[in-house]
């Protein structure tokens with residue numbers, strides 16, 4: 001089975017491709033950015049984005065909206081993770097968290113799948129902590145500052161795909177497809 005994944009983010013595509021292969025699913029990368037409406041939750045943003053794209057594209061596809069949520073910062077950067085990464089980046093997050101004791105954070109990924117008639121969403125979450133310094137060279141985005149069981153996602157390399165928010169969201173998605 002082949003599915004079209006619409007994203008401008010190569011890191012996301014590469015990881016999704018590796019995870020999908022374990023389910024015997026191949027992914028076609030439709031590399032494009034798309035308008036993301038402002039929304040209070042990733043679920044809302046992902047489903048609205050997919051609804052808008054479905055009007056434009058006459059094919060089935062899925063997208064993913066994901067983000068890093070930091071408890072001590074009241075969930076920031078959350079739905080604004082992409083913009084925050086491009087502006088202040090990991091260094092900026094570490095500066096905001098300088099001296100902050102509560103390091104709890106989680107990643108969320110929401111897959112929105114358009115099957116030709118409706119949009120369905122699948123959510124994955126992984127809990128961790130914000131490190132006090134950047135570590136590791138793997139992964140992408142905030143991976144060098146996201147600690148999971150003592151290692152950053154960037155230090156975990158492919159092992160990240162076994163536990164990540166992306167893995168958990170895709171697992172729900174692919175399981176639902178195989179039940180159809």
Ligand SMILES: O=c1[nH]c(=O)c2ncn([C@@H]3O[C@H](COP(=O)(O)OP(=O)(O)OP(=O)(O)O)[C@@H](O)[C@H]3O)c2[nH]1
Nearest residue numbers: 007008009064065066067081082085140141142143
């Ligand atoms: O360290 C990370 N490990 C991850 O596994 C991960 N997944 C998402 N992110 C960050 O959160 C933003 C999502 O924003 P986002 O979902 O809008 O993606 P994006 O704008 O990069 O691509 P697109 O899919 O929208 O085209 C991205 O910029 C990334 O910085 C991650 N960071």
Ligand SMILES: [Mg+2]
Nearest residue numbers: 034036065082
């Ligand atoms: Mg985006």
